[in-house]
Amino acid sequence: MTLSAEQVEELRKLVDGRVIGPEDPDWDDERGAWHLQLDQRPAVVVHVTGADDIVAAMRFARRHGFVVSAQPSGHGATAAINGTVLLRTGALTSIEVDLAAGVVRVGAGVRWRDLNAALVGTGMSSLPGSNGDTTVVGYALGGGLSWFGRKYGQAANTVRAFQLVNAYGDEQRVTRESDPELFWALRGGGGEFGIVVSVEMELVPAPQIYGGRMVWPVEQVREVLRTFAEITASAPDELTLWAWLMNLPDLPFIPEPLRGRWVTAIDAVYLGAEDEAEELLAPLRAVGQPLDDGLAVVPLNAVTTIAQEPEEPTAGLLKAVLLKSFDEDVLEALLDVAAPGQPSPLFLYEIRHLGGAFARSDASLGAAGSIDEPYLLLFGGILAVPELAGPIAVAIEGVQAKLAPWISGRTLLNFSSGEPLAEVFTPEVRERLRAVKRRVDPQAIIRGNHPID
Ligand SMILES: Cc1cc2nc3c(=O)[nH]c(=O)nc-3n(C[C@H](O)[C@H](O)[C@H](O)COP(=O)(O)OP(=O)(O)OC[C@H]3O[C@@H](n4cnc5c(N)ncnc54)[C@H](O)[C@@H]3O)c2cc1C
Structure with a gap:
């Protein structure tokens, strides 16, 4: 759906924030999402300045039969956003x-x-x-x-x-x-x-945080992943480890010594003192000479830099699956299909240790519920050129097929890239979400990136 020029003008009069429509010169800069491969086409973009603007935009959409979405950063963008009155909330910074x-x-x-x-x-x-x-x-x-x-x-x-x-x-x-x-x-x-x-x-x-990244040559990968499995099998809830196998592209956001090579890494965060963390992480110190050892006492604002993710908009295809276990068998299957050292359209495999409070069920929890599976595996490729989409998709399917015995079949909403909600929620949770949606928004005027179906 698109807005007529008159409707864009009407909306401009109703809100204090900037309204950008398809006729505006900066439309192409404004309509996009963080995921550059999505050619996102909302009906109009509104930079709301506060609740009053959201109220005005919602009533406008209701009057004219439009759907409203919020998209502050676009990190979770999916095709569901196309055709909506897209609210950017970047000014709501209190x-x-x-x-x-x-x-x-x-x-x-x-x-x-x-x-x-x-x-x-x-x-x-x-x-x-x-x-x-x-x-x-x-x-x-x-x-x-x-x-x-x-x-x-x-x-x-x-x-x-x-x-x-x-x-x-x-x-x-x-x-x-x-x-x-x-x-x-x-x-x-x-x-x-x-x-x-x-x-x-x-x-x-969170009075004390110890953490960072250790990186090893890819030749150490088996030992690194075994040590990851061993530590996570008995880690206290204060310790979180993520293991990586990376086929690092030759791109500017990758630090120079690691650019363009396969490496393996462990990211760690410990909520507590350095000496306690070092004792728990001692097996990693025995793995062999790392290429980089970034473990240190860190301030809170450093934790979102540990994984060294791109902060600029990026084109890529990523798949997230929950794993029922991470033992020697799944490790060997993963190394078999990833073939570290060999050319591959996939650039990362990331295994996040879950468990602990994630797995504790309680009637007071929201729809996110608890997560039974002890590990999340994320893997995917960067679309350096659009032609890579096919090979990356085929490689993703190959990994899923190889790891099928250990994949639970469920994923998490935040890591879904548009999979059916049946893969995210149980039938009971979906039905309960549908009932709330029917009650609070019977005409489906509000649309999230993952519509309740
Ligand atoms: C590089 C990267 C790393 C990530 N790491 C993690 C991680 O460690 N843990 C994790 O849980 N997730 C992670 N995610 C997933 C991320 O949390 C989700 O994509 C989340 O939806 C992003 O929210 P956003 O508002 O920044 O993105 P947007 O794409 O702007 O928003 C996502 C959706 O949130 C809803 N929304 C946002 N704001 C509002 C609002 N004001 N009112 C109503 N609905 C709203 C809308 O449905 C919108 O479509 C990561 C994603 C990326 C790309």
Whole structure:
């Protein structure tokens, strides 16, 4: 759907923020997402300046039969956003820290790097993931797999209140008490139930953090992955390890000595003292001479740089699968299909250790629920040229086929790139989400990146 020139003008009169339509010279710069391979085509883009703009845009969309989406950073973009009135919330940057109450209230445009920077030195934290460029709100609506999640669970489950604009264009504060089912759905069911203006989240203690990345030549990969399996089998909830096998492209965001070569790495974060961490990580020190050893006491705002992910928009295809185990058999199958050292269209395999509080089930949790599987495997390739799409897709299928015995068949909403929701939620959770959607937005005026089907 597109807006007529008159409708764009009408919307401009209704909101304070900038409205960019297809006729504007910077339309092509404004309409895109972080995932450069998506030729995203919303109906119009609105840079909202606050709740009033969201209210006005929602009522406008309702009057004219349009659908509304929020897309602050585009890290989770899917084709579902096409044709919508696309709200950019980048101006909603308020961060209110209340250490006495143990909560933080953040606007819908706040990125993790900003929240972490605001909390440095307080000894408290929220639950950041690997990337500082994603927004706190978008991440928490989809669950939120944090470095600290083995200790404290998914970020969605730390939310105390959402301030949102509902499908009728009214402002609403949603808490466990005000609307338990909607509050449940918002905590992991995605952006389908309201346009969030701000979120209030519990803080957790994080007075000391030790972590960083160790990198080894790819020849060490078997030993590194075995050590990863061994440490994670008995790690305390304070320790989180992610293992990597990387076929690093020759691109500027890769540090110079590692560019253009296969390497293996372990990222670690420990919520506690250096000596305790070093004792737990001692087996890694025995693996052999690393190419790089970045383990150190780190401030909170360093955790979103450990995984060294690209911060600039990138074109790539990534698949995420949950693994039922990570033992010698799956390790050998992975090395067999990845063929480290050989040319490959895939550039990364990342295994995140889950378990701990992620796996603890509790009736108070939101739609994100708990995660039974102890590991998440992410793998994919960079689309340096569009022609790589075919080979990357074929290679992704090959990895899935090879690892099929260990893949649970379920993925996580935040890591889904448009897979059917049946792969994310159980039938019961889907039905419950559908019921909330029917009640709060019967005309489906609000659309998230993963529509409830
Ligand atoms: C490089 C990279 C690293 C990542 N690392 C992690 C990680 O460690 N842990 C993890 O859990 N996830 C991770 N993710 C996934 C990421 O958390 C999701 O893609 C999340 O949806 C991003 O939110 P965003 O707002 O930044 O992105 P957007 O694409 O801008 O938003 C995603 C969706 O969130 C919803 N949304 C956002 N804001 C609002 C709002 N104000 N109101 C209503 N709905 C809204 C909408 O449905 C929107 O389509 C990563 C993604 C990338 C690309």
